[in-house]
Amino acid sequence: MARARSVYRCAECGHEHPKWAGRCEGCGAWNSISEEPVAVRPGGKGRARAGGGGGRGPAGESPIPGRLRDVAAEPLTRLRTGIAELDFVLGGGIVPGSMTLIGGEPGIGKSTLLLQAAARLETAGRTVLYASGEESPDQLRLRADRLEEDAGAVHVLGETRLEAIVEAARRVRADVVVLDSIQTVYTELLESAPGNVGQVRECSGQLMRFAKESGVAVIVVGHITKGGGIAGPKTLEHIVDTVLYFEGEATLDCRLLRATKNRFGSVDELGVFSMTDRGLSAVPNPSAMFLAARAEGTSGSAVTALMEGTRPVLVEVQALAARSGYGTPQRVATGLDPRRLAVLLAVLERRADTSFADLDVFVQVSAGVRLTEAGADLAVAAALLSSLHNRPAPADVIFLGEVGLGGEIRPTGGVERRVQEAARLGFRRMFGSARSALQVPGISLVGLNHIGQLVRALAA
Numbered sequence: 001m002a003r004a005r006s007v008y009r010c011a012e013c014g015h016e017h018p019k020w021a022g023r024c025e026g027c028g029a030w031n032s033i034s035e036e037p038v039a040v041r042p043g044g045k046g047r048a049r050a051g052g053g054g055g056r057g058p059a060g061e062s063p064i065p066g067r068l069r070d071v072a073a074e075p076l077t078r079l080r081t082g083i084a085e086l087d088f089v090l091g092g093g094i095v096p097g098s099m100t101l102i103g104g105e106p107g108i109g110k111s112t113l114l115l116q117a118a119a120r121l122e123t124a125g126r127t128v129l130y131a132s133g134e135e136s137p138d139q140l141r142l143r144a145d146r147l148e149e150d151a152g153a154v155h156v157l158g159e160t161r162l163e164a165i166v167e168a169a170r171r172v173r174a175d176v177v178v179l180d181s182i183q184t185v186y187t188e189l190l191e192s193a194p195g196n197v198g199q200v201r202e203c204s205g206q207l208m209r210f211a212k213e214s215g216v217a218v219i220v221v222g223h224i225t226k227g228g229g230i231a232g233p234k235t236l237e238h239i240v241d242t243v244l245y246f247e248g249e250a251t252l253d254c255r256l257l258r259a260t261k262n263r264f265g266s267v268d269e270l271g272v273f274s275m276t277d278r279g280l281s282a283v284p285n286p287s288a289m290f291l292a293a294r295a296e297g298t299s300g301s302a303v304t305a306l307m308e309g310t311r312p313v314l315v316e317v318q319a320l321a322a323r324s325g326y327g328t329p330q331r332v333a334t335g336l337d338p339r340r341l342a343v344l345l346a347v348l349e350r351r352a353d354t355s356f357a358d359l360d361v362f363v364q365v366s367a368g369v370r371l372t373e374a375g376a377d378l379a380v381a382a383a384l385l386s387s388l389h390n391r392p393a394p395a396d397v398i399f400l401g402e403v404g405l406g407g408e409i410r411p412t413g414g415v416e417r418r419v420q421e422a423a424r425l426g427f428r429r430m431f432g433s434a435r436s437a438l439q440v441p442g443i444s445l446v447g448l449n450h451i452g453q454l455v456r457a458l459a460a
């Protein structure tokens with residue numbers, strides 16, 4: 001019997017219990033009791049996990065399931081990297097014992113971001129091992145010299161053999177291990193070459209087990225090859241706890257970090273960085289950055305406010321309608337679903353007598369942001385109309401509303417927060433559904449019920 005072999009001790013007062021209980025009989029503390037094996041099992045080390053939610057019986061017996069209510073919920077402690085935007089996207093910091101994958105095209109700044117995070121963690125007293133199969137320690141040193149942070153204390157290792165990396169992590173008692181990149185490591189257990197799907201999968205599995213067993217947080221870099229690559233991070237996404245994507249135009253300075261999977265937080269948050277000559281720096285005011293390049297007084301531009309997770313962000317939508325050279329007119333959408341563009345063009349045509357039939361239409365969104373909310377419809381329609389008539393939309397207006405197939409304009413959720421952000425950046429009017437509830441000082445609502453009203457308002 002499992003009971004005879006374990007004692008259940010309160011961490012607060014040391015009182016022993018014959019079986020697990022949620023509350024200590026000695027001192028009355030909640031969730032303080034954990035199981036301690038009396039007989040040392042072969043290979044068993046330390047104390048069994050707290051919570052008493054089942055456990056393994058004597059060798060050979062199958063595990064005993066426990067009640068979910070008896071499982072003590074351990075509070076998540078997180079390691080803050082000190083890079084606010086990274087911590088924010090992670091949901092508050094790195095969770096010990098977790099495995100995070102960060103994907104992105106070569107040259108986007110993954111190694112830079114992680115070296116900066118490593119430097120800050122070391123400064124905060126955490127031990128970080130940065131193992132790179134991509135670069136030698138002296139190349140890492142060259143990068144480190146450019147950075148704002150002092151990365152001098154970070155433990156570095158130019159190594160591609162997984163077993164050696166794990167051994168090194170144990171030796172330096174790392175809190176966090178960064179592995180750059182998963183495509184360059186191999187395990188001795190397999191004969192295939194690094195980067196091979198089997199290697200990537202086996203190495204990730206081993207790293208995941210290492211993370212869970214040791215409580216070390218593991219962060220791995222994964223390259224996405226332009227052609228879809230042999231062992232892109234897609235294979236890994238199912239294994240790891242958290243998947244981050246780092247994206248942006250390599251030619252522009254703006255970099256966007258988002259989570260596409262997060263067992264410990266939300267997946268909607270967006271982190272915005274700019275690449276400087278001293279590494280990546282967090283952009284505290286993304287809206288201002290996204291609108292910085294906006295040329296006021298130019299036709300084909302409209303501003304909308306998106307909710308990126310919990311934060312409102314203002315972005316510019318640009319459209320260009322141009323006479324088509326020949327054949328079927330083109331429809332090119334960057335940063336929004338081309339089908340959404342097709343729907344809006346059809347609604348404008350049928351419900352507002354505004355035809356783009358013989359025009360090429362191009363729509364894009366500032367700085368690599370994606371429009372996934374229907375609330376951005378009105379801004380896309382406004383940008384299209386503005387370009388069509390070659391009349392700039394008023395500079396102090398933001399557009400916020402969903403366009404239905406009947407041409408009706410519907411309100412969007414979270415209007416207050418979006419509009420407050422707009423007010424902060426100097427916008428004075430919101431074009432939106434007449435049914436929007438708007439009470440934000442400094443901003444007035446121009447209420448619209450139908451897309452036809454937008455056409456007339458922009459033509460006036």
Ligand code: TYD
Nearest residue numbers: 106107108109110111112146276277278279
């Ligand atoms: P890197 O982190 O090596 O990208 P990845 O690991 O995703 O392949 O970043 C490479 C680019 O960033 C490279 O073009 C140089 C540039 N960079 C800066 O502009 N400023 C800096 O301070 C650093 C370190 C890099």
Ligand code: MG
Nearest residue numbers: 110111134180
């Ligand atoms: Mg790199």
